[in-house]
Amino acid sequence: xxxxxxxxxxxxxxxxxxxxxxxxxxxxxxxxxxxxxxxxxxxxxxxxxxxxxxxxxxxxxxxxxxxxxxxxxxxxxxxxxxxxxxxxxxxxxxxxxxxxxxxxxxxxxxxxxxxxxxxxxxxxxxxxxxxxxxxxxxxxxxxxxxxxxxxxxxxxxxxxxxxxxxxxxxxxxxxxxxxxxxxxxxxxxxxxxxxxxxxxxxxxxxxxxxxxxxxxxxxxxxxxxxxxxxxxxxxxxxxxxxxxxxxxxxxxxxxxxxxxxxxxxxxxxxxxxxxxxxxxxxxxxxxxxxxxxxxxxxxxxx
Amino acid sequence: xxxxxxxxxxxxxxxxxxxxxxxxxxxxxxxxxxxxxxxxxxxxxxxxxxxxxxxxxxxxxxxxxxxxxxxxxxxxxxxxxxxxxxxxxxxxxxxxxxxxxxxxxxxxxxxxxxxxxxxxxxxxxxxxxxxxxxxxxxxxxxxxxxxxxxxxxxxxxxxxxxxxxxxxxxxxx
Numbered sequence: 001x002x003x004x005x006x007x008x009x010x011x012x013x014x015x016x017x018x019x020x021x022x023x024x025x026x027x028x029x030x031x032x033x034x035x036x037x038x039x040x041x042x043x044x045x046x047x048x049x050x051x052x053x054x055x056x057x058x059x060x061x062x063x064x065x066x067x068x069x070x071x072x073x074x075x076x077x078x079x080x081x082x083x084x085x086x087x088x089x090x091x092x093x094x095x096x097x098x099x100x101x102x103x104x105x106x107x108x109x110x111x112x113x114x115x116x117x118x119x120x121x122x123x124x125x126x127x128x129x130x131x132x133x134x135x136x137x138x139x140x141x142x143x144x145x146x147x148x149x150x151x152x153x154x155x156x157x158x159x160x161x162x163x164x165x166x167x168x169x170x171x172x173x174x175x176x177x178x179x180x181x182x183x184x185x186x187x188x189x190x191x192x193x194x195x196x197x198x199x200x201x202x203x204x205x206x207x208x209x210x211x212x213x214x215x216x217x218x219x220x221x222x223x224x225x226x227x228x229x230x231x232x233x234x235x236x237x238x239x240x241x242x243x244x245x246x247x248x249x250x251x252x253x254x255x256x257x258x259x260x261x262x263x264x265x266x267x268x269x270x271x272x273x274x275x276x277x278x279x280x281x282x283x284x285x286x287x288x289x290x291x292x293x294x295x296x297x298x299x300x301x302x
Numbered sequence: 303x304x305x306x307x308x309x310x311x312x313x314x315x316x317x318x319x320x321x322x323x324x325x326x327x328x329x330x331x332x333x334x335x336x337x338x339x340x341x342x343x344x345x346x347x348x349x350x351x352x353x354x355x356x357x358x359x360x361x362x363x364x365x366x367x368x369x370x371x372x373x374x375x376x377x378x379x380x381x382x383x384x385x386x387x388x389x390x391x392x393x394x395x396x397x398x399x400x401x402x403x404x405x406x407x408x409x410x411x412x413x414x415x416x417x418x419x420x421x422x423x424x425x426x427x428x429x430x431x432x433x434x435x436x437x438x439x440x441x442x443x444x445x446x447x448x449x450x451x452x453x454x455x456x457x458x459x460x461x462x463x464x465x466x467x468x469x470x471x472x473x474x475x
Contacts, residue, residue: 009461013454018438020362022320028365029327043373048465052433055415107412126411285340289347
């Protein structure tokens with residue numbers, strides 16, 4: 001670790017200070033812009049900070065969250081044969097109260113569990129989640145790491161996974177979630193469909209088999225290739241919106257029929273912006289952070 | 303993303319002005335600074351709407367957000383310049399088929415845990431209190447009977463040691 005890394009650590013710590021002020025912000029901007037190495041060192045230090053939140057830290061056990069209790073059968077994996085889903089041993093635990101329970105896969109030891117309803121969860125090493133099954137809900141809270149869920153669908157009792165300010169619930173499916181940081185995560189759907197939203201009431205995005213979604217600072221995007229051959233802008237917007245939590249909205253009806261042709265990744269907002277600009281359409285902020293407005297570029301009036 | 307002049311004037315928000323000033327200092331480009339400020343504002347609004355929305359210091363959070371966004375933009379530009387696929391595709395590919403990446407992450411986590419466990423008592427305790435209990439520096443200082451600057455110094459020491467362990471470099475290297 002050289003001087004630049006120590007300076008990056010200094011700024012990482014200062015940004016945690018509740019008294020960080022505008023003067024420090026100016027100094028930080030100057031330091032960052034002095035050299036690409038500074039930006040790189042800061043990014044690396046931030047990555048360390050994010051990862052450090054996922055380390056295996058012994059924490060006080062909260063009431064109702066005693067580890068390894070109710071209704072969960074644990075299959076311990078041979079690490080070398082983990083991918084083959086070969087169970088080595090079963091640990092059958094008695095069913096107790098419907099209280100939440102913590103399930104952990106320690107460092108270097110993946111874990112495969114069978115939940116009380118027959119659904120299965122494969123936890124990668126260094127993963128932690130809380131399982132709470134009741135008569136009306138099956139709820140899992142993923143606090144660290146990565147897990148794959150193979151869900152036995154039950155429309156009367158939704159199977160949901162809470163993580164990183166979001167909730168995903170199954171529509172009969174197999175899916176994986178990986179936490180990458182406090183507000184960063186990936187979701188991959190192997191079978192069926194998954195709903196994503198901030199609560200169980202609103203399915204903001206539906207992710208289908210073969211698609212993956214990425215959470216970046218609390219905003220979900222689905223990555224899939226979309227092809228448009230001279231589609232009207234209204235159709236383009238509807239399709240993009242189907243894959244993004246932040247929605248585009250045509251604010252000027254006169255642009256709705258503009259013809260759009262592109263092969264584009266649904267979550268690549270940068271490229272979408274460029275494409276729209278080429279079509280003389282501009283994106284502007286609305287009062288709602290979840291909605292971006294599309295207007296005609298004033299430099300290109302009809 | 304462009305911003306209307308009147309929209310910008312209507313912001314009238316000291317926080318956003320500071321973020322814009324920071325973004326301008328960082329990007330050295332007015333258009334990039336405006337884009338970065340709007341993106342940061344959107345993230346802040348989103349964060350405020352989230353259940354865990356209260357942020358101790360909005361400015362620090364905004365600056366960190368703007369910096370991370372800028373880092374992402376720079377990375378994307380570099381990938382495009384290198385002719386690689388988008389980062390999102392790389393991430394998803396890594397998640398599905400790259401067992402090496404997973405193994406590397408595991409090794410990094412193991413090295414970081416070892417480094418953390420070998421920290422001197424004060425940095426280790428300050429790290430635990432800030433990172434895992436979410437205490438402010440003032441609260442940590444009061445709890446441990448040390449000054450705020452000592453608490454910050456201890457956290458810096460912990461962070462450098464963890465970074466060195468993660469990247470497999472010695473602290474003194």
